[in-house]
Amino acid sequence: MKTLGFKLVFVAALAVFMQSCSRSVTRIDPDKEIDISGKWNDVDSKMTAEAMVEQILSELWLKNHMRDVKQKPVVIVGFVKNKSHEHIDAETFMKDIEKSFITSQKVRLVQGGEKREAIRGERADQQDNASVSTMKKWGLEVGADYMLQGSINSIVDALDRKKVVYYQIDLELTNIQTNEVVWIGDKKIKKFVKN
C-alpha cells in the first residue's frame, strides 16, 4: 500500500514538473482585447487608427480641397515623432490610415522615404536593363499636395504600485505649397495600471 502511495506521489510530481516545463501557443482573434503589462499594445494602435481614419476622411479639409482644386488630394506620409516614455512604432496605425486612403478612393497616396528611394533605384536600373518600350521615364512622379506628420506624447503619474498613463497621438496634415496646416487629428488614451 505504501509503495503504491509513493508511486502515485512520484507520478503526480512528475506530471506537475512536465506541465511546468511545457509551452503552450494558441492562435487568438486579432481583434480580441488583451492587456498584460499595461504598456502600449495592439489595442491602443487599433483604437488610434480607427479614430484617425474616421477624422481624416470626414473633415472639412477634404471638401475644401475638392472645391478649390477639383481633384483628389495627394498625400505623402512624413515622420512621426515618438516623445512618449515607451518604444512605440507608429507604422502599425499609420499603415491603417494609408490603407484607408486607398480603399476609400478619396485621397491619393505617394510613396516617400526609403521605399521611394528603392523605386527610384529600380527606375534607374531600368534605364540600362529594360526594353525601351517598357522603360519608365524620369520626372513624371506625382507631386504631393499635403504631408502627414505626427507625434506621440505621454504623461505618467505613478505612486508605489499604481500608475496612470496618458497617451496623446496627434497627426497633422500640412499643405506643401502654402505650409498651412489644414487638419489636425488626435487620439487620447488613458490607462490606470495597478501592479
Next chain:
Amino acid sequence: LFERLNLIKTIDMKKGRLITGLILGLMVSMAYGQELLPDQNPNYMNAAQKYAAQSAELTATQSTTIQDTYEAYDWREAKAEARALRLQRRHEIRTLRYMRPNGFGYYNRPFRGYGFNNWYGYGYNPHYNYINPLLGVGVGLGMYHLLH
C-alpha cells in the same frame, strides 16, 4: 600646313566656348527671367538652392517613427532593476573574495600554481567539505528502502 591646322583648331575652340557661353547665359536668363507668380517672394531662389542641397537628408525620415523617448518611473521595473543590481553586487563581492591571493577559495582562483608548494600557499577551501544535498536525500531514501 601645320600653321593652318592650328589656326582652324583655335577658331573651333573659340566657337565652342562661344556656344557654351551662350547656352549658359540662356539658362541663367531663363531661370531668373521666369515670371514671378502673384505675391511670390522674389528671393525664392535662395530658399530653393538651400533646400535642394539637403533634400535627401530631410526626406530620409519619411514614413518612419523617430524615437525620442524619456524614462518614466515604473514600480515593477524599478524593483527588477534593484534586484539585478543587488545580485550583481553580491556576485562581484564573491568574485573579489575568491580572487584574494592568500584568502579563501583555492579552486576558484584564476591561477592555482603547481603542486602543493605553489606560492599561493594553503588557503581555506570552501568546497573541501561540501556535500551535495541530493546525495543526502539519495542516501536517506536508500536507507529507508533497506530498513522497510
